[in-house]
Amino acid sequence: MAGIVDDIAGDGGLDGLRRVSETITELESRRTRMIDQLRREHRASWDEIGKACGMTRQGATRRWSRKAHAASFGEAAGAYERGRPSYPVSAVDWVVPRGARRVLDLGAGTGKFTRLLVDAGLDVVAVEPSEQMRDQLTAAVPRAAVFDGSAERIPLPDADVDAVVVAQAWHWVDPKIAVPEVARVLRPGGTLGLVWNNRDRGEPWVAQLDTILRQPARHRIDTEPDIGEPFEQLERTEIRWRHRLGRAELLDMVASRSYIIVLPEQRRRELLGEVGELLDTHPDLKGRDEITLPYVTRCTRAVYSSR
Structure with a gap:
C-alpha cells in the first residue's frame, strides 16, 4: 500500500x-x-x-x-419523473435574478425545474450525479446542457454562471464543500437559490398521507438553511399552489421517496398498500380520477459576494 x-x-x-x-x-x-x-x-x-x-x-x-x-x-428515476410535481413558475422568477442569462440547475434530477428555466429563455446547464436521472433529464429537456457531477464537484469553470438553483436537493449535499464550490462557478453578484416543494398538511387527507409516509423514516428536512459566507443578503419566501395528478402518479410520487426506495420489498409493498387504501376510502379522494395535492414551495436566495 x-x-x-x-x-x-x-x-x-x-x-x-x-x-x-x-x-x-x-x-x-x-x-x-x-x-x-x-x-x-x-x-x-x-x-x-x-x-x-x-x-x-x-x-x-x-x-x-x-x-x-x-x-x-x-x-x-422513472417513478420520480412520473410522480414528482413541477414547481410554480413564480419560483423561477423569484430565485433567478432579473438580468441573469446563464443558469446552473444543480442536482437537477429528471429536470422538473430545468424545463422551467429553459422555458424562461435562459441558457441552462444541468448537473446531476445519477446516470438514470440524467437519461430522463436529457430526454425531457433536450435544450439543456447536461453533465455528470454534484454540488461538491461541479464540472464547470470558475465564474461561469449568473445563478445557481438547487431544487429539492440541497439537503443531500455537504455544505462545507458545496458552498465554496458553488461560489467558485458563480460570477460576482450572482445568486444561489434553494427550492423545496412541501405537501400542505393543512389539508386533512394530506396529513393522513404524511402520517403513513413518516412511518419508516421520521426525519425532517431543513427547508430554511443558513448558507453563510461568501453569501449574503439572505431572503426567503413561500408560494402556495396546487398540483393535479392521477392515482397512479400519486403512487409513483410515494414510490420515488428515498426512504421508501430503500425499504425491504415486503415493507415497501405494505406501505404502498396503505396509501392505496387511503385513496380508496377517504371521502375527499374516493372514486376520483384526478387528485388535487396542495403544496407550499419554500425558496431561499442569497447573493455571492467576492469581497
Whole structure:
C-alpha cells in the first residue's frame, strides 16, 4: 500500500498533492457506491460496514446513510419523473435574478425545474450525479446542457454562471464543500437559490398521507438553511399552489421517496398498500380520477459576494 501511495504522490509538491487528493476523492466515491450496493442488496448491516471501514456503527450511519439514500434515486428515476410535481413558475422568477442569462440547475434530477428555466429563455446547464436521472433529464429537456457531477464537484469553470438553483436537493449535499464550490462557478453578484416543494398538511387527507409516509423514516428536512459566507443578503419566501395528478402518479410520487426506495420489498409493498387504501376510502379522494395535492414551495436566495 505504501508503494502505491508513493507512486501517486511522486516527488510531492502541488502536483503530488493534487494527484493524492484526486485519488482520495475517487476512492471515497467508490467506497460510497460499494456501501450503497451492500445496503440495497441487504448484504451487510451498518455494524458490519462500520467494522470494515474501521469505525463504529454510529459513525458509519452518520457518514453514509444520507449518501445511500441520495444514491437510491437512480433505480426509481422513472417513478420520480412520473410522480414528482413541477414547481410554480413564480419560483423561477423569484430565485433567478432579473438580468441573469446563464443558469446552473444543480442536482437537477429528471429536470422538473430545468424545463422551467429553459422555458424562461435562459441558457441552462444541468448537473446531476445519477446516470438514470440524467437519461430522463436529457430526454425531457433536450435544450439543456447536461453533465455528470454534484454540488461538491461541479464540472464547470470558475465564474461561469449568473445563478445557481438547487431544487429539492440541497439537503443531500455537504455544505462545507458545496458552498465554496458553488461560489467558485458563480460570477460576482450572482445568486444561489434553494427550492423545496412541501405537501400542505393543512389539508386533512394530506396529513393522513404524511402520517403513513413518516412511518419508516421520521426525519425532517431543513427547508430554511443558513448558507453563510461568501453569501449574503439572505431572503426567503413561500408560494402556495396546487398540483393535479392521477392515482397512479400519486403512487409513483410515494414510490420515488428515498426512504421508501430503500425499504425491504415486503415493507415497501405494505406501505404502498396503505396509501392505496387511503385513496380508496377517504371521502375527499374516493372514486376520483384526478387528485388535487396542495403544496407550499419554500425558496431561499442569497447573493455571492467576492469581497
